[in-house]
Amino acid sequence: MDQKLLRGIPKVDDLLKEPSVGVLMEKMPAQTVTDAVRTALDGLRREVLAGMRETLPERAALCAQVETLARQAALPSLRGVINGTGVVLHTNLGRACLSRRAAEAARDAAEHYCTLEYDVSAGCRGHRYAHVESLLTRLTGAESALAVNNNAAAVLLILSAMAAGGEVVTSRGELVEIGGSFRIPDIMETCGAKLREVGTTNKTHLSDYEKAIGEDTRALMKVHTSNFRIQGFTESVPLADLTALAHAKGLPVIEDLGSGSLWDLERFGLHDEPTVQSSVAAGVDVVSFSSDKLLGGPQAGIIVGKEQYIDRFRSHPLYRAMRLDKMTLAALEATLRAYSDGTAETEIPTLSMLAAAPETLKMKALRLCALAQEAGVDAEVVPSEDQVGGGSVPTQLLSTFAVAVTPRRVSVDNLEAAMRLRDRPIIGRIAHDRYLLDARTLREDEFACIVQALTESAL
Numbered sequence: 001m002d003q004k005l006l007r008g009i010p011k012v013d014d015l016l017k018e019p020s021v022g023v024l025m026e027k028m029p030a031q032t033v034t035d036a037v038r039t040a041l042d043g044l045r046r047e048v049l050a051g052m053r054e055t056l057p058e059r060a061a062l063c064a065q066v067e068t069l070a071r072q073a074a075l076p077s078l079r080g081v082i083n084g085t086g087v088v089l090h091t092n093l094g095r096a097c098l099s100r101r102a103a104e105a106a107r108d109a110a111e112h113y114c115t116l117e118y119d120v121s122a123g124c125r126g127h128r129y130a131h132v133e134s135l136l137t138r139l140t141g142a143e144s145a146l147a148v149n150n151n152a153a154a155v156l157l158i159l160s161a162m163a164a165g166g167e168v169v170t171s172r173g174e175l176v177e178i179g180g181s182f183r184i185p186d187i188m189e190t191c192g193a194k195l196r197e198v199g200t201t202n203k204t205h206l207s208d209y210e211k212a213i214g215e216d217t218r219a220l221m222k223v224h225t226s227n228f229r230i231q232g233f234t235e236s237v238p239l240a241d242l243t244a245l246a247h248a249k250g251l252p253v254i255e256d257l258g259s260g261s262l263w264d265l266e267r268f269g270l271h272d273e274p275t276v277q278s279s280v281a282a283g284v285d286v287v288s289f290s291s292d293k294l295l296g297g298p299q300a301g302i303i304v305g306k307e308q309y310i311d312r313f314r315s316h317p318l319y320r321a322m323r324l325d326k327m328t329l330a331a332l333e334a335t336l337r338a339y340s341d342g343t344a345e346t347e348i349p350t351l352s353m354l355a356a357a358p359e360t361l362k363m364k365a366l367r368l369c370a371l372a373q374e375a376g377v378d379a380e381v382v383p384s385e386d387q388v389g390g391g392s393v394p395t396q397l398l399s400t401f402a403v404a405v406t407p408r409r410v411s412v413d414n415l416e417a418a419m420r421l422r423d424r425p426i427i428g429r430i431a432h433d434r435y436l437l438d439a440r441t442l443r444e445d446e447f448a449c450i451v452q453a454l455t456e457s458a459l
């Protein structure tokens, strides 16, 4: 019986002659269509051999499957999505969205020759980092600045250049794991530095640091516990006290600030997220932070601090291996310019999404909801709460509003999957058996696409 079914499976060439497959051939590369036909037929053959089939599918069904496979294969794997999760810095969805100015700068640098390492006024070779250095020092108050591929690279470079062969004193309460196997103790070891833990998980005093300082000490290090908080009976040493102690002993203080906000988030009702400026003002010698977290720029790691240390990083061999590419540098410069121009909060999507007031988000959700209802979708606006994401301000939630959809004929799980599997994936979440799209991270220009998807999948 299997033999008969097997013989009945069409040949690749037979399917390629089907008119609907011929239409596909005109729309996409022949190889993509042929591969899709092969994949569909291989799958069918396996099902027959495994005894999972008693009949063969209709030709039309087979052709429809070929079309789905070919269309999916033709889509870029890395592509834009519609973020309905409300998480502004969603690490899986690419963290910060660039501002229009930053995206255009990256595109201009990508499409044309550019001034990457060329000094136009002198007509000779220039410096790759000249584009962002003065902006960074002006914005943070630091003497000097440098940018590398990400903050993990920045920490690696700092410790390698400043502490290899010696000890770094760090509070036990700050030995964090950032995710993706980036753990402070392991990083120190990789850099050839010895970790000298002081204090306890919940309390570290200035005297703990003082007692730990010895001949081999190269630096004191603070790590911002970005993705968790220890609450209750806790104590950590104020930065200014730590820098005073270190400087009295002739040692530098290094700080991994993680999110690295240049903006005071108290304005958005978010507490305890220190700014880069405050660390520099407290006398920290070297501060590192991410460019694609609260700063709202492209993926990069920024180091600001005293000239003598930054110069050392510049001449370290690791630095060359961590250098930024022209698109990232262009986007970073444009992002920083928004801060120096005073337009950051309106211009940079990360900041404007975090700044959005609940009433504004409610109006936005109501507009999307009305469009969905007009199209016949069963939807209503509900209050909700968002995390900031990207390991930033982990214990605080922002009030928001979401559009909650109740699908008519499919299950809510099926709706969630159908939205996710579109050419422009729409990422929502399920709560109390409804499908939720959060207003905070949606753009108005995405509404038509969302409503179209809902009418195709939720009715």
Ligand SMILES: *Cc1c(COP(=O)(O)O)cnc(C)c1O
Pocket (backbone or CB within 6 Å): 150, 151, 152, 153, 178, 182, 223, 224, 225, 226, 227, 256, 257, 258, 259, 289, 290, 291, 300, 301, 390, 391
């Ligand atoms: C996020 C984070 C890092 C890693 O930064 P990347 O830019 O993602 O490499 C390092 N340290 C802290 C404290 C962080 O929060």
